[in-house]
Amino acid sequence: MSAKPKNGNKGKKTPENAPGSVWFRAEKASRTRPQLSHERIIATAVELLDRDGVHKLSMRRLAERLGAHATSLYWHVATKDDVLDLALDAVFAELDLPEEHGASWLADVEAFMTGLRSVLLRHPWAAALASSRPLMGPHALRCSEFAYTALATGGFEGVHLSSAAATITHYVIGSASSEAxxxxxxxxxxxxxxxxxxxxxxxxxxxxxxxxxxxxxxxxWDAHFHRGKRLLLAGLTSPEARG
Known part of the structure; x- marks a missing residue:
């Protein structure tokens, strides 16, 4: 990961420090053991986000909560955007999906939608954040792989597959954001x-x-969500949905 941005670059969005860039940087190597663990930083960030929301989170507050010097924090994460990306992926890690797909692709899609809504509502800041940045962390990609595989089993392919996946994901994220x-x-x-x-x-x-x-x-809210989900799933089963 990169070091703390210099003042001259403060506030600028570049490929190096933009949302999602944390997933594409090479991992730092060090001869000394860092004061903080990666896992502790992210767990603490999620805790602060659950309590105070995105706007009140800062690198300074996170370092204070960790009882550490900011230098130790910046060894692991270069920017607040890094912290948000990592914390959001930790939320996706909570989505408990079957290790293997079931006999019904539609049931798998429904399990994905219901489970994703549950974890997003557990962390009220997460849904709005998920709609505004690349979901490229390993746990988010695992969830996307599950949804894509279920839809592909249902006969979707090409642009129709990506559109179907976007439709179910956007419905869950949008409804969870509104409910939160x-x-x-x-x-x-x-x-x-x-x-x-x-x-x-x-x-x-x-x-x-x-x-x-x-x-x-x-x-x-539960009934409202499930009514919309049934309408959406009914549309996915129509021949027209596959083009």
């Missing part, structure tokens, strides 16, 4: 009621929205 944002609001029910009242007061302009705005409570 709403769940962070202590006034979710009041906010939804206010939106509903706003739309009904303008029913002439938004007749369909006013009649169908979802007044979900915290216990309805």
């Amino acid at each position: 944002v709403w769940r962070e609001r202590t006034d979710e029910a009041a906010t939804r009621s206010a939106v509903d009242a706003h739309l009904r007061a303008r029913i002439g302009a938004y007749p369909t929205l006013a009649g169908h705005f979802p007044l979900l409570d915290k216990d309805d």
Whole structure:
């Protein structure tokens, strides 16, 4: 990994320090044992992200939490983006997928979608982050390989395979991101009621929205997700989906 960026390059996004670049750098070699372990840094980063979110995470706060000097931290990770990429891949490591595919490719796809949603909701910052950076870590690639293999078994290939994989992944990430944002609001029910009242007061302009705005409570999110998942899976089984 590269050393801490010089001040002259601070804030610039280059192939060397852009999101995802951590996966493409050669590993550092050292004659001395570093003060911190890679695993401890990432576990601590996930802990801080779970508690405070992405915007409050900084290299300084991470070093303080680790009780270490920033120099030790920069030996392992060059930038905050490195930390975010590594922490996000640690979340994907929690996705428990079967070692072998089952008899039903559709059941495998459903297991992937349900499992991915579960781990993303366990870490409320992860879904929004997953939609904004390359998912090229080993654990994310393992999950993608599982989904691609299931869809290929179902008859998808070429551009139709990549489109199908993107569709199921984006649905899970998008729905989990939306749910995480709403769940962070202590006034979710009041906010939804206010939106509903706003739309009904303008029913002439938004007749369909006013009649169908979802007044979900915290216990309805699962049902909401699974209804959408069933619609999506029904589309995947149609001959038209394979082109």
